[in-house]
Amino acid sequence: MRVVATAGHVDHGKSTLVRLLTGMEPDRWAEERRRGLTIDLGFAWTTLSGQEIAFVDVPGHHRFVPNMLAGIGPVPAVLFVVAADEGWKPQSAEHLAAIRALGVRHLLLVITRADLADPETALRQAKQHLGQVPHVVVSATTGQGLDELRAAILALTDRLPAPEPAADVRLWLDRSFTVGGAGTVVTGTLSAGTIAKGEELQLASTGQLLRVRGLHTLGRQCDAVPAVARIAVNLRGVDRAELVRGDALLSPGRWRTATVVDVLVAAELPTELVAHLGSVAVPVRVRPLGTVGARLRLARPLPLRIGDRLLLRDPGRGEVLGGAEVVDLDPRPLRRGGTAARAVELTTNPLTIHLRTKGFARTDELRAAGLRAPEPVFADWHADPEHWAAVVRRAPGEVESWRQAHPLEPGMPAEALRQRLDLPEVALIGPLANAAGLAVSAGRVGGAVLPARMEQALGALAAELAGNPFAAPDLARLAELGLGGKEVAAAVRAGRLLRVAEGVVLLPEAVTQAANVLARLAGPFTVSQARQALGTSRRVAVPLLELLDRRGITERLADSSRRLR
Structure with missing residues (x-):
């Protein structure tokens, strides 16, 4: 599943888009439906080309910005909505400031109500603020652009980082x-x-x-x-x-709560603010530390990690002041002159905090602080020897613990191990694994071959597909072979099977084979012609063609036919 939030000025059509895409009503309260105004968070979902996508619909009115932040906070992608007949508005700017402060990088601009005004002016205004992000022009009234919107949402979700199912909750x-x-x-x-x-x-x-x-x-x-x-x-x-x-x-025992944190910021801050993270909003008192840092005292403890991004907002002025990166969860007390000393430390070498709390720093940062760099453990990364030795000792146990909990997985994801060991960069997993005697392959650590029963089942499936590589077996046949849902998922993760759509799996080379077959067709081809050439059913041909579209191998034309790019 992928999760996408909406953003944009009030009454620009965010909820209408979600209704059209999902067939569900995101406004949960009777007052919202009576007033035609989203007040709280709404939720809906749909399936596009086999991909489940959930939407978090947020209010656009300035009085409900805290509710909007609670919805966007944990979500990695946003549909940014601007109406063609109104263009860029005040809440458009506030929502954009929030998105940037939270570090959300995956955006799709949607220009709505194209039947009411020429969308070019609104599009130009939005691009001046958003930059060159992908965009779609739609009309809920006429249906213009809705197919393009669905395709653009799939492309947006395809660009999102891979999920981390083994990480701490x-x-x-x-x-x-x-x-x-x-x-x-x-x-x-x-x-x-x-x-x-x-x-x-x-x-x-x-x-x-x-x-x-x-x-x-x-x-x-x-x-x-x-x-x-x-x-x-x-x-x-x-x-x-x-x-x-x-x-x-x-996850029990895996998180540390903090009430005093040091952060990196890029703006002057008043002494009292509200910090937003995830769905939480907590008052904070601010003590500046020079021009790039601040110490925040939270009104209540929060479960945090170094690297978390907080959004800082002035509730009195109703203004988002920017984002802040957490760099120390247990800062030492400030004594006489401590504020200035801490400011110098943050200004000249922000990751000195990482070196003290995690044991790592980069070469240029150590030199900037006037420190002699130890022997690097990887590229320009340096580690405190005692800390590095402790991490190396912990690694095999973490991998084994993960393997016991996930016996069908082909090794522990490198990113999951990085999080367990609090490494600053996933690139350090390679040298760590070498030092700990662990194998690394395809982004996974300590991988093992699939169980013998799965190897036998995959061999039988490969033999069946040898004659017709596009004759995807149904769920009943997969079960007969011993490939249930968990086994298929494990084979997909290991690169042994290709999931074309829910319930449709082929061998990984099927994409190249399909492109070669379709290249022999003269000119643009229909789904029916492609199905016949591939020797398969619509159940397989339709999602396979959509997969080829997403990978840029084929292109869907205005009349719904396709051609090779």
Whole structure:
């Protein structure tokens, strides 16, 4: 699944777009539907070419900016909506400031209401602020551009970073309610990690361990839900009133809470602000540390990690002041002259904090601080010897623990190991694995061959596809071969199978083989002609052609025919 949020000025058509794309009503409250105004977060979902996509619809009115920030905070991609008949407006600017402060880099500009005005003026205004981002022009009234919008959303989600299902869970809560016969339910956007039925999660605000009674995602009941996902968690042993927006469910023992943090900032700040992260908004007191740093004292403890980005907002002026990167979760007390000393440290060598708290720094940063660089462990990365030795000792245990929890996975994802060991860059996994005697292949550490029963099943499938590489077996045949859902997923991750769509898998070389077959067709071809040439069914041909479109091998024309690029 991929999760996308909306953004943009009030009444520019964000909720209308979500309704058209999903067929669902994102406005949950009767007052919202009566007034035609989104007040709180809305949620809806759809499937595009086999890809499940959930939408978080946010309010555009300036009075509901905190609700908007709670929706955008955990989401990696945004549909930025600007109406053709109104153009760039004040809340467009505030939403853009929020997106930039949170570090959201994946945007799709959507110009709406193209039936009411020439969209070129609004498009030009938006590009002046957003830069050269992909864009689509649509009209909900006439249907103009909706097919292009769906294709652009798929392209947007294809550019998102790969999910991290093995990472530590930090689920920021955006809703809590009671379901008759089930009890307390909370919802949120799971941006990393996996939550499973029956496991215990830690409530950030109290430290209480809560058992997961049930899980739902996109209206389905599940035994486990990996990131990225919109998720509803049924919890045992806690009243709904104890769970509020901005609290979080955590992997037990994996997160440190902090009330005083040092951050890197690029703006002058007043002494009192509100910091936003995920779905939480917390008052903070600010102590400047020179021109690039500040010490924030939070009104309540939050589960944080170095590298987290906070959005800083002045609620009095209703203004987003910018973003701040957390660089120290346990800063030492400031004594006489300490503010100036800390300012110099942050100004000349921001990652000195990383060296002290994590044991790493780059060559140029050490030189700038007047420090003699030790022997690098990789490229220009240097490590404190004791810290590096401790990390090397921990690595095999972390890999083995992960392997026991995920026996079908072809090794632990390098990014997951980086997070477990708090390494500053995934590139350090290579030298770390060498020092620890661990193998690294295709971005995974400590990989092993697939179980013998899976190798046998994959061999049988390859033999069946040898005669017709596009005759994808149905789910019943896959099950007969011993390739259930978990086994197919493991084979896809290992690069042994290609998932064309839900329930449609082929061998990885099928893409190249299909391109070669289609190259023999004269001129543009229809789906039917492609199906006949490939010797397969529409169940396979349609998603396979859409996959070729996304990879730039084929191009869909205005009359729905295709040609090779």
